[in-house]
Amino acid sequence: MHVASLSLTDFRSYPGVEIELEPGTTAFVGPNGQGKTNLVEALGYVATHSSHRVATDAPLVRHGAQRAVVRALVVRDDRRALIELEINPGRANRARVNRSPVSRPRDALGLLRTVLFAPEDLALVKGDPSERRRFLDELLVARAPRYAGVRADYERVLKQRNALLRTAAATRAGRRRGPRRQDDEVAFASAGAGDPLTTLEVWDAHLVRHGAELLAGRLELVEALRPLAAKAYATLAPSSGLADLEYRGSNESTLSTDIPNLGTNREALAERLKATLAEVRQAELERGVTLVGPHRDDLLLRLGELPARGYASHGESWSFALALRLAAYDLLRSDGGDPVLILDDVFAELDSQRRRRLTEIVAPAEQVLITAAVPDDVPPELSGARFDVREGSVTRVR
Template sequence: MMVEEIKLIDYRNYKQLQLQFHPKLNIFVGENAQGKTNILEALYLCAIGKSFRTSKDQELVKILKDHAYIKTTISKTTDKTEIEILINKESSKRIKINKLSLTKYGDLLGNLNVVLFSPEDLKIIKEGPSERRRFINNDISQILPRYYHTLTQYNKILQQRNKVLKNYKGKTLDLEVWDEQLIERGAWLIVYRKKFIKRIAILAKLMHKKITEGLELLEVQYDSNIKIKEEDELKDIKEKFKQALKEIKPLEEKRGLTLVGPHRDDLIFKINGLEVKTYGSQGQQRTTVLSLKLAELELMRGEVGEYPILLLDDVMSELDKKRQNYLIKNLKNVQTFITTTMMEPLNIKSQEEYKLFSVCNGEINRLSLK
């Protein structure tokens, strides 16, 4: 899988831009706030349907303009796909795939698979469970679009159930209908997550072992507040979910909030038995995220048959030379887009396997290393 070209009109600080990409490595060099990350953001938008930097689409439109336009051409083993996104300041964005308008946002997922690695990804380790759930949801949705649909349904049911609980005023509270729907969707989410986390845990463990030359053992564990077991199947999960809701109902009535379910799931990362969030050094936290990102690449390749594209947003300066070299070495079969303020840390010598772009104030020029 590779992106052949991108076209931008009035997107962020770009008035009009059209770029053809190298099938392996594309490097964008420039000072901060010049527009490097905007290219990666546009590619991510074509894969996920939303920005990784803002939840407000209107921020993607160039100042003093009414709409922005993105077009990407993607080449796969079997065919080519053209994705177009029109972002309006006053209405919802419109998405087309091969000239056909999408009626459901979820239909975009899977047409372009991406793995994003940015300094913000340290939040996966350092911050709260919502960051780790976002990581899980984004990855599984790309691999398995029906997961996204199930997640959307679950969140709608959860919202309605919370509304009923919030309006509880000591009256008789009948949650049976909402409970049945919540359990049905939620149990499937847990099944999907169990499978995903089991596979990525194995891959991340292998990656981490190689990076640390066997000195560290990384564990990735699924932390469900329903307290499921590894051997539990769908029917077991449904029964445990039902029992958990029954036991916590008095507290939910008191707090006006649904307190159990996959919306409260978490991941635990351990190195040599110690939790990385609490006891890991900054270097260990960065290596954990790097291992996780490399594991994502392999997992997606295994599921869809092709490597996704990799977006590296200003992360090379965050890694020491050993980890930089390991990362570059493992990207031979992956189309990669790198933003950086300087070329030196990349240690790339062959001019035949990359395109180098200079970015300055919304203008991009092709360069060559001397």
């Protein structure tokens, strides 16, 4: 798989730009702040419908413009797909494939698969659990686009359930100002939904169904990633100990080992999530928020016996983050076809040994896109096409 062309309209700093690309290595070189990362960010957005730099779409649209458009021509084997995404902050985004509209933007997911390394990846090790959940979910969708729908359904149910719990918590707080109501059902009835416990049980059932499906996908993914991440880390940092992954549930249970074949046992996952919701029912009614489920889980990263977060050095953290991305790359390759590798200002962050080892790993990829502030940051082993990027202009160097 490779990207044959990229076109941007009002995306970030670019009023308009068109670039012809080819297999092999392409480097975008220029001083910081000139728009190199904007180019590869756009390709990452086509692949995942999100940015690795910001949480919302608004910053992606050039100041003064109403929308941004990203077009990428993707070649896989003998097939070509022109993907067009229209980014409309505050409104629904739109997508077209081969110039034909699709009913939902997520229907275009999977046509381009990328693995993107960036300085922001350090948050995979040092950041909050949300960073690691996002890593898992984006890779899950890249492998099986149907999980985009599973995630959307789960988030919709979670939002509705949290709204009901917030109303209940506010009602309980108001009741405490008068005679104390010990009966949760009476206190919850003022939420305005008929039989309150029945209403909550309906949302419980939806949360359990969609949550179990998302959990199953994540658990299967973690088991597939574990040996690949360990291998990649050993290659990048052979003297730093064994890297390992463990999926940790929001109730502090180690889901990947508690029940045999849990990743494929949807019924067991559903029963466990249902039971856990029952255990925290009182706390949820008091706090007004859903306390357990995939939205609160974490991916634990270990070096030897210690958690990487808080114990790993800066170099070890970088190596672990790279190992996760390399594991994702190997996993996507095993599904058939190389994903596009994007290295956004990565080599400047690495010492000479890690730089050499990373170069050896990525060199055989079908397409590698690199951003660098100076030409010397691009390893000579990854020589190929080069574009100079400065002041909004992208020029091919002959």
